[in-house]
Amino acid sequence: MKSLHFCLLFMIVSFTVSRPVEAQDQAGFISLDCGLVPKETTYVETSTNITYKSDANYTDSGLVGKINDAHKTLVQQPLWALRSFPEGERNCYNFNLTVNSTYLIRGTFLYGNYDGLNQSPSFDLHIGASKWTSVNIVGVTDTVMPEIIHVLTQKRLQVCLVKTGKTTPFISSLELRPLINNIYIAESGSMVLQNRVYFPSDSTSIVRYDEDIHDRVWNPVSDDDSSSISTDLQVQTNNLYDVPQFVMKTAAIPKDASAPWSLVWTIDNTTALSYVYMHFAEIQDLKANDLREFDITYNGGKLWFSQFRPNKLSILTMFSQVPLTSSNGEYNFTFEMTSNSTLPPLINALEIYTGLEILQLQTDKDEVSAMMNIKTTYDLSKKISWQGDPCAPQLYRWEGLDCSYPDTEASRIISLNLNASGLNGTITSDITKLTQLSELDLSNNDLSGEIPEFFTDMKLLKLINLSGNPKLNLTVPDSLQQRVNNKSLTLILGEKVKMNPTAKKESKKVPIVPIAASVAGVFALIVILAIFFIVKGKKGKSAEGPPLSVTSGTAKSETRSSNPSIMRKDRKITYPQVLKMTNNFERVLGKGGFGTVYHGNMEDAQVAVKMLSHSSAQGYKEFKAEVELLLRVHHRHLVGLVGYCDDGDNLALIYEYMANGDLRENMLGKRGGNVLTWENRMQIAVEAAQGLEYLHNGCTPPMVHRDVKTTNILLNAQCGAKLADFGLSRSFPIDGECHVSTVVAGTPGYLDPEYYRTNWLSEKSDVYSFGVVLLEIVTNQPVINQTRERPHINEWVGFMLSKGDIKSIVDPKLMGDYDTNGAWKIVELGLACVNPSSNLRPTMAHVVIELNECVAFENARRQGSEEMYTRSSTNFSHTSASEFSPGAR
Numbered sequence: 076m077k078s079l080h081f082c083l084l085f086m087i088v089s090f091t092v093s094r095p096v097e098a099q100d101q102a103g104f105i106s107l108d109c110g111l112v113p114k115e116t117t118y119v120e121t122s123t124n125i126t127y128k129s130d131a132n133y134t135d136s137g138l139v140g141k142i143n144d145a146h147k148t149l150v151q152q153p154l155w156a157l158r159s160f161p162e163g164e165r166n167c168y169n170f171n172l173t174v175n176s177t178y179l180i181r182g183t184f185l186y187g188n189y190d191g192l193n194q195s196p197s198f199d200l201h202i203g204a205s206k207w208t209s210v211n212i213v214g215v216t217d218t219v220m221p222e223i224i225h226v227l228t229q230k231r232l233q234v235c236l237v238k239t240g241k242t243t244p245f246i247s248s249l250e251l252r253p254l255i256n257n258i259y260i261a262e263s264g265s266m267v268l269q270n271r272v273y274f275p276s277d278s279t280s281i282v283r284y285d286e287d288i289h290d291r292v293w294n295p296v297s298d299d300d301s302s303s304i305s306t307d308l309q310v311q312t313n314n315l316y317d318v319p320q321f322v323m324k325t326a327a328i329p330k331d332a333s334a335p336w337s338l339v340w341t342i343d344n345t346t347a348l349s350y351v352y353m354h355f356a357e358i359q360d361l362k363a364n365d366l367r368e369f370d371i372t373y374n375g376g377k378l379w380f381s382q383f384r385p386n387k388l389s390i391l392t393m394f395s396q397v398p399l400t401s402s403n404g405e406y407n408f409t410f411e412m413t414s415n416s417t418l419p420p421l422i423n424a425l426e427i428y429t430g431l432e433i434l435q436l437q438t439d440k441d442e443v444s445a446m447m448n449i450k451t452t453y454d455l456s457k458k459i460s461w462q463g464d465p466c467a468p469q470l471y472r473w474e475g476l477d478c479s480y481p482d483t484e485a486s487r488i489i490s491l492n493l494n495a496s497g498l499n500g501t502i503t504s505d506i507t508k509l510t511q512l513s514e515l516d517l518s519n520n521d522l523s524g525e526i527p528e529f530f531t532d533m534k535l536l537k538l539i540n541l542s543g544n545p546k547l548n549l550t551v552p553d554s555l556q557q558r559v560n561n562k563s564l565t566l567i568l569g570e571k572v573k574m575n576p577t578a579k580k581e582s583k584k585v586p587i588v589p590i591a592a593s594v595a596g597v598f599a600l601i602v603i604l605a606i607f608f609i610v611k612g613k614k615g616k617s618a619e620g621p622p623l624s625v626t627s628g629t630a631k632s633e634t635r636s637s638n639p640s641i642m643r644k645d646r647k648i649t650y651p652q653v654l655k656m657t658n659n660f661e662r663v664l665g666k667g668g669f670g671t672v673y674h675g676n677m678e679d680a681q682v683a684v685k686m687l688s689h690s691s692a693q694g695y696k697e698f699k700a701e702v703e704l705l706l707r708v709h710h711r712h713l714v715g716l717v718g719y720c721d722d723g724d725n726l727a728l729i730y731e732y733m734a735n736g737d738l739r740e741n742m743l744g745k746r747g748g749n750v751l752t753w754e755n756r757m758q759i760a761v762e763a764a765q766g767l768e769y770l771h772n773g774c775t776p777p778m779v780h781r782d783v784k785t786t787n788i789l790l791n792a793q794c795g796a797k798l799a800d801f802g803l804s805r806s807f808p809i810d811g812e813c814h815v816s817t818v819v820a821g822t823p824g825y826l827d828p829e830y831y832r833t834n835w836l837s838e839k840s841d842v843y844s845f846g847v848v849l850l851e852i853v854t855n856q857p858v859i860n861q862t863r864e865r866p867h868i869n870e871w872v873g874f875m876l877s878k879g880d881i882k883s884i885v886d887p888k889l890m891g892d893y894d895t896n897g898a899w900k901i902v903e904l905g906l907a908c909v910n911p912s913s914n915l916r917p918t919m920a921h922v923v924i925e926l927n928e929c930v931a932f933e934n935a936r937r938q939g940s941e942e943m944y945t946r947s948s949t950n951f952s953h954t955s956a957s958e959f960s961p962g963a964r
């Protein structure tokens with residue numbers, strides 16, 4: 076039992092090459108002598124006639140080195156110089172080739188103690204994002220030559236050296252050879268060479284170019300159990316594999332002809348898929364009676380080929396279509412002559428590969444080239460270690476990038492951070508090729524020129540930071556400004572921020588907390604002060620107290636006069652003023668009827684700036700309507716317009732600032748968890764009612780608000796209530812006609828069913844909506860809740876009252892601290908307002924009178940517990956308040 080064992084290391088004792096036959100075309104060869112200087116140098120290597128050139132054009136990192144002179148004489152010139160990569164985890168060579176082409180890629184590594192450290196460097200080689208192999212240098216003069224046959228999935232090819240330990244990766248030469256015929260086909264596309272051998276009798280020479288026109292390297296193998304035969308005759312080698320003559324002219328045969336003869340090798344990776352190519356040719360001059368016929372089995376008797384007879388002086392290549400596997404990594408091919416055979420088995424050459432799973436999921440190729448251009452444009456190679464594929468593998472993703480990693484598609488760049496990267500010149504349009512980009516940070520560089528308009532078309536871009544570029548012209552192109560205005564983009568310029576509200580919430584969570592907390596703090600303080608005020612007021616009956624009664628209908632000069640001076644021409648402001656006022660839309664207050672509302676400052680007073688959203692379903696017409704209306708309307712319980720902007724595409728309304736937000740969020744405790752007291756609620760209800768009553772009766776012509784709801788009742792710093800959002804208001808004629816047919820507008824739940832049904836609008840529609848608001852104020856229930864026995868609040872209140880008393884519907888958060896009589900009264904009023912028949916609903920004037928009575932009830936109740944309040948006021952809390960509230964029991 077004889078066998079021939081292969082060592083699968085890529086170790087070659089010497090680098091001498093057999094006599095070449097004739098010069099061959101080196102078309103498509105890329106032969107880099109790594110570390111060759113000066114970088115323009117090229118030379119023809121004498122033993123192969125291969126033309127080598129410097130690697131400088133293919134990599135932008137690494138240090139040039141030279142092997143110790145003592146080792147020079149042992150090896151060819153391409154191994155004299157090398158390039159080492161002490162910096163960075165991953166350093167790459169980049170090639171611009173053809174997609175779908177196949178290349179034989181070979182690295183050569185000879186340490187030669189170039190750094191004087193006498194080390195044994197080890198590191199990894201990657202092809203793109205996939206690990207190709209590990210390089211482990213043992214001896215100072217060992218030559219390691221890993222080789223891969225790689226099918227390019229992109230036109231860009233990257234060969235990377237990856238640091239795996241403390242030692243520094245280096246490379247002596249890197250060679251690429253195009254393979255035109257698809258002769259080596261792995262399921263995975265690429266194959267790593269394990270060994271490629273031939274069986275000469277006396278030579279220790281490797282065979283390569285130009286014996287081998289593809290410059291494959293054939294290693295000589297021999298052992299004691301086998302002998303070599305050879306021929307001087309020409310072997311027909313013109314099958315697709317182009318195996319060199321020199322290789323095919325020799326063959327191995329077992330010394331013991333009759334015993335089975337095995338070729339055995341081991342592949343470390345036991346899960347690897349193995350591809351074996353065997354090349355045969357009969358090179359012996361056979362006598363008439365001679366027969367060479369043998370069976371080939373592998374791994375314990377599996378038949379590979381039976382009764383095989385090599386062709387006379389003509390190559391025959393044998394390989395299996397499906398890859399082979401071995402559970403222990405050992406491969407044992409047994410050759411056994413058949414009973415009829417007179418000659419032993421023979422083999423001329425053997426190639427062993429394993430399949431390599433190439434990670435297809437590299438970065439999108441257009442984005443790679445964009446990134447390469449960006450790298451070149453800003454000369455980043457010296458500043459940032461950007462090597463290999465930008466996104467893949469994730470472990471070696473480029474610094475400053477964030478990528479998406481979809482399961483089946485190429486990675487995409489979603490964030491690019493080049494903060495303080497020494498960028499100069501203009502902003503490159505290569506950025507537009509990063510079509511999935513959502514964040515771009517170019518801050519703190521030396522960029523000049525203008526803010527490019529192309530940002531506008533990058534629809535996914537949510538954040539651009541250009542601050543800290545003193546030479547940059549900060550004029551924002553109009554189209555881009557529109558994106559900023561409609562909140563699809565946040566643009567940071569200098570200190571100022573053009574803000575997308577959602578982006579702000581996500582990215583600046585931390586600052587929001589103290590703001591919310593301080594607002595809550597202020598509100599709690601106001602509640603306490605209000606209580607003091609009432610308590611004192613009972614003693615001194617302050618003239619500044621809220622009105623306790625209002626005569627309905629006719630105008631009172633103080634509250635009814637619309638102030639013509641409030642909307643003078645000078646209240647029209649320019650867009651730059653708006654920007655200044657809002658500090659570039661720094662703080663979002665909320666969303667109104669047709670736009671986002673920002674905080675601003677105008678003449679030292681706080682204002683709310685409502686930007687008309689261009690994407691809004693409403694538009695310029697409504698904007699104009701609101702301006703027209705508010706020009707004429709002024710009432711202390713209507714949110715006042717203090718200015719407006721009508722500057723090209725930029726439409727804005729500037730309102731007085733309502734520091735305490737809307738009634739809804741206060742009811743829900745969203746502004747710090749304080750529950751509005753019953754007293755607060757009564758006060759708010761009466762004030763809002765007064766505002767609405769003014770619209771109905773105080774204006775000429777009368778106006779219907781059309782969108783009364785708790786989110787349109789705003790509270791100022793003193794918790795005074797004002798009705799907001801007149802965007803849906805329309806003037807309507809009063810004489811003769813009392814209805815106007817118009818497009819149904821409003822908010823579901825608050826919408827008058829009669830108006831909805833008939834499309835006829837009257838002020839009674841507002842009464843209906845206000846009735847819903849009153850029920851909300853009492854119950855703190857959602858207007859519509861599908862999980863409730865009665866989804867709509869109107870029906871629910873009626874339903875609950877039919878079964879029980881007022882307690883079952885009043886907001887439990889009040890903890891019983893309310894006036895029962897007042898509660899009944901207000902619920903009755905609310906239910907009257909939401910009567911399905913508009914004729915049966917009260918007028919707003921009537922509602923105001925009723926609500927004032929509720930306020931009076933509450934005040935009386937407070938008065939009764941005045942002593943208690945006084946005593947407990949220093950540590951007021953809702954719980955202590957509830958203990959002495961008579962209404963609760």
Ligand SMILES: *[C@@H]1O[C@H](CO)[C@@H](O)[C@H](O)[C@H]1NC(C)=O
Binds near residue numbers: 116128129132
């Ligand atoms: C490097 O690239 C430049 C510009 O493309 C070219 O002129 C030069 O010949 C190249 N050098 C080598 C050694 O390939």
Ligand SMILES: *[C@@H]1O[C@H](CO)[C@@H](O)[C@H](O)[C@H]1NC(C)=O
Binds near residue numbers: 122
């Ligand atoms: C290299 O090429 C020259 C000219 O074509 C030829 O004379 C020489 O023999 C070749 N040398 C080798 C080693 O192929």
Ligand SMILES: *[C@@H]1O[C@H](CO)[C@@H](O)[C@H](O)[C@H]1NC(C)=O
Binds near residue numbers: 172
């Ligand atoms: C790659 O090569 C092609 C032609 O071979 C050329 O048109 C293209 O500009 C090159 N791309 C890069 C990024 O060098």
Ligand SMILES: *[C@@H]1O[C@H](CO)[C@@H](O)[C@H](O)[C@H]1NC(C)=O
Binds near residue numbers: 174175
């Ligand atoms: C590359 O090969 C793939 C798969 O065969 C094919 O879909 C693609 O069109 C080819 N690309 C080019 C540029 O030939």
Ligand SMILES: *[C@@H]1O[C@H](CO)[C@@H](O)[C@H](O)[C@H]1NC(C)=O
Binds near residue numbers: 430431
């Ligand atoms: C072994 O081969 C399998 C199949 O090709 C591959 O998935 C795996 O990564 C390889 N393992 C190592 C350590 O190379």
Ligand SMILES: *[C@@H]1O[C@H](CO)[C@@H](O)[C@H](O)[C@H]1NC(C)=O
Binds near residue numbers: 337409
């Ligand atoms: C190889 O296989 C043959 C036939 O199964 C067997 O006789 C021989 O011992 C095997 N050799 C090795 C090294 O496993």
Ligand SMILES: *[C@@H]1O[C@H](CO)[C@@H](O)[C@H](O)[C@H]1NC(C)=O
Binds near residue numbers: 413
């Ligand atoms: C051996 O040769 C004879 C005659 O050619 C043939 O009949 C027989 O089948 C062969 N035996 C084997 C095992 O191939």
Ligand SMILES: *[C@@H]1O[C@H](CO)[C@@H](O)[C@H](O)[C@H]1NC(C)=O
Binds near residue numbers: 499500501
């Ligand atoms: C950018 O800076 C580099 C190095 O400081 C300089 O050579 C180059 O001319 C500058 N480019 C521009 C457009 O200012």
Ligand SMILES: *[C@@H]1O[C@H](CO)[C@@H](O)[C@H](O)[C@H]1NC(C)=O
Binds near residue numbers: 525548549550
């Ligand atoms: C900035 O760009 C705008 C628009 O192109 C231009 O009108 C303005 O003059 C530029 N400003 C400066 C300081 O160059």
